[in-house]
Amino acid sequence: MTLLQGTEQEIVNYLLAAEKDKREVEKITTSYPALTFEQAYEIQQKLIEQKEQEGLRRIGVKLGLTSKAKQEMMGVHEAIYGFLMDDMLAPEWEPVQFSSFIHPKAEPEIAFLINEDIQGTSVTAEDILKVTKYVAPAIEIIDSRYLDFKFTLVDVVADNCSSSKFIVGNKWVSPDALNLKDIGVYMSKNSEVATTGSSAAVLGNPAAAVAWAVNKLGETGQGLKKGDIVLSGAITEAISFQSGDTILAQFAELGSVSFSCKS
Ligand code: OOG
Ligand code: MG
Numbered sequence: 001m002t003l004l005q006g007t008e009q010e011i012v013n014y015l016l017a018a019e020k021d022k023r024e025v026e027k028i029t030t031s032y033p034a035l036t037f038e039q040a041y042e043i044q045q046k047l048i049e050q051k052e053q054e055g056l057r058r059i060g061v062k063l064g065l066t067s068k069a070k071q072e073m074m075g076v077h078e079a080i081y082g083f084l085m086d087d088m089l090a091p092e093w094e095p096v097q098f099s100s101f102i103h104p105k106a107e108p109e110i111a112f113l114i115n116e117d118i119q120g121t122s123v124t125a126e127d128i129l130k131v132t133k134y135v136a137p138a139i140e141i142i143d144s145r146y147l148d149f150k151f152t153l154v155d156v157v158a159d160n161c162s163s164s165k166f167i168v169g170n171k172w173v174s175p176d177a178l179n180l181k182d183i184g185v186y187m188s189k190n191s192e193v194a195t196t197g198s199s200a201a202v203l204g205n206p207a208a209a210v211a212w213a214v215n216k217l218g219e220t221g222q223g224l225k226k227g228d229i230v231l232s233g234a235i236t237e238a239i240s241f242q243s244g245d246t247i248l249a250q251f252a253e254l255g256s257v258s259f260s261c262k263s
Helices: 005-021 037-053 068-074 125-131 153-158 206-218
Strands: 058-064 080-085 105-114 132-142 163-168 184-189 192-198 229-231 246-251 255-262
Touching: 005 037, 037 080, 037 153, 058 206, 080 153, 080 163, 080 206, 105 163, 105 184, 105 206, 105 246, 125 132, 125 206, 132 206, 132 246, 132 255, 163 255
Parallel strands: 058 229
Antiparallel strands: 058 080, 105 132, 105 229, 132 163, 184 192, 184 246, 246 255
């Protein structure tokens, strides 16, 4: 199906309005069932460009659906990517506001701090490690604009992969000092353990997941830039939280990162 230019813009406006009004909306494939994966990335690109026109800046990339379990759940064989904007980075010391979300969930991730531009279509995990100055513990807060967090792959890609906020912890470690393939993590809510996992869940190695994203971006002439942050994908399932909750992710060797939510 060829989409009229106007239709893509309409979808962008629909998703941005949902985000601004903190309102969940019907998924777009209900109205446009023939939308393709490629069109979904075009819509995502337009949505990001619109945010840039409103004064926001791209500061990195995020991956989604990096675990086999999540891919099987969605019936797909590939991860997805979206972009991180400067207003998504939340400091660890300041509570996030529940009223700024629709129905937020938290997930533990490993952040890569990129020190050199990298672009290509045959980039390896080793190449990624060479341009990564530090890895750090992180929590991503996802907040799908869709009703009950229910969507197809096309819907979630257009919605910038449910991106909302993220928090990076203050222990930054050179990737050379770690076995990135097996970093244990648990996430707690109000001091009770809610999820546990290993970084192995992220395509066997989070650096391989980042390489996948760079190769995917390379297909459209894009890449990572010096100074970019990459969220390599959720290590465990995402956990819902409310006002009054404190979420902490504790990583082996990487320390912890946490945030509280106020009303
Ligand atoms: C899609 C985004 C998933 C991750 O790390 O897997 C994601 C979603 O589940 O809403 O950010
Ligand atoms: Mg995530």
